Amino acid sequence: xxxxxxxxxxxxTKRYYGSLYIGKKRVRKYLGLTExxxxxxxxxxxxxxxxxxxxxxxxxxxxxxxxxxxxxxxIDKSGISINQxxxxxxxxxxxKDYCNSIGIIELNKVNRFHVKSYLQFRKATFPTSxxxxxxxxxxxxxxxxxxxxxxxxxxxxxxxxxxxxxxxRQRYYFSDLDVKKIMDNAGEYxxxxxxxxxxxxxxxxxxxxxxxxLQGRYxxxxxxxxxxxxxxxxxxxxxxxxxxxxxxxxxxxxxxxSFKRRKCTNHMQATFEPDFVRKNNINLHTFRHTYAHNMxxxxxxxxxxQTLLGHRSIKTTEIYANxxxxxxxxxxx
Numbered sequence: 001x002x003x004x005x006x007x008x009x010x011x012x013t014k015r016y017y018g019s020l021y022i023g024k025k026r027v028r029k030y031l032g033l034t035e036x037x038x039x040x041x042x043x044x045x046x047x048x049x050x051x052x053x054x055x056x057x058x059x060x061x062x063x064x065x066x067x068x069x070x071x072x073x074x075i076d077k078s079g080i081s082i083n084q085x086x087x088x089x090x091x092x093x094x095x096k097d098y099c100n101s102i103g104i105i106e107l108n109k110v111n112r113f114h115v116k117s118y119l120q121f122r123k124a125t126f127p128t129s130x131x132x133x134x135x136x137x138x139x140x141x142x143x144x145x146x147x148x149x150x151x152x153x154x155x156x157x158x159x160x161x162x163x164x165x166x167x168x169r170q171r172y173y174f175s176d177l178d179v180k181k182i183m184d185n186a187g188e189y190x191x192x193x194x195x196x197x198x199x200x201x202x203x204x205x206x207x208x209x210x211x212x213x214l215q216g217r218y219x220x221x222x223x224x225x226x227x228x229x230x231x232x233x234x235x236x237x238x239x240x241x242x243x244x245x246x247x248x249x250x251x252x253x254x255x256x257x258s259f260k261r262r263k264c265t266n267h268m269q270a271t272f273e274p275d276f277v278r279k280n281n282i283n284l285h286t287f288r289h290t291y292a293h294n295m296x297x298x299x300x301x302x303x304x305x306q307t308l309l310g311h312r313s314i315k316t317t318e319i320y321a322n323x324x325x326x327x328x329x330x331x332x333x
Contacts, residue, residue, distance in 0.1 A: 172280035200291030203284035
């Protein structure tokens with residue numbers, strides 16, 4: 001029994017795949033870009049399998065490393081940002097390193113039991129549910145690519161469901177004492193930490209900020225994550241920081257490599273105990289949570305905060321609503 005089915009890629013291009021059952025085993029193959037090409041290819045495969053000309057377990061052998069390198073070259077050309085490509089590549093490499101650590105070297109030897117043990121391993125490092133779900137999606141995408149290239153027969157992540165996201169879980173924000181400790185030990189990162197704390201801008205947008213994004217006292221910039229435009233005023237103390245740095249190509253010129261950015265994050269995290277950092281998922285994005293908390297406590301309406309944070313939906317901003325202190329709530333009652 002065999003059939004043809006269609007999948008569309010991100011550009012809307014139709015791709016035809018064949019599904020064949022050899023005994024009790026299902027084999028799926030990429031057949032081509034047209035229906036006629038797919039039909040001819042499927043007949044050829046049926047003939048080969050029926051007469052034993054081809055081994056249904058045959059795959060084009062490739063190492064895990066080579067598969068990742070070739071996958072990266074594909075996503076580099078897909079139109080997504082360099083930063084996003086690097087994130088995807090990093091997540092896939094994490095899984096590969098884990099497999100290597102348990103003795104799985106060959107790509108076609110990975111199965112769903114290895115996947116489940118990896119996810120248990122990752123959960124022990126306290127990533128947020130949304131972060132882990134993104135990681136699952138990235139690695140699924142890698143294995144789907146490997147199927148298309150006929151390096152493997154099935155996707156070991158196929159049966160893995162996303163982790164349930166607890167939208168009511170309060171995100172950690174820095175207390176006044178936390179902020180004092182961070183800034184007292186900030187050193188060369190003092191300006192950058194101050195910028196994040198006083199603007200709420202995502203660190204990924206702050207890294208590549210340049211003078212062309214400044215219009216008077218406003219930042220006008222297309223955000224990396226959503227592609228939407230950010231158009232917000234800057235407080236006086238931040239204008240002073242930027243003015244002293246405008247002669248560089250990038251405002252934060254000292255943070256233009258992945259290594260330096262990781263070093264910046266690690267420097268801030270070193271203010272706290274490692275277990276505390278893992279449990280509360282403390283990173284540069286925590287400055288953004290702190291900014292939202294501080295603005296709500298000042299009585300800033302959520303609609304205004306939505307604009308300041310660059311949220312597409314007010315529902316995203318409302319996640320912070322339970323952070324308003326009692327004194328501020330009582331003022332409005």
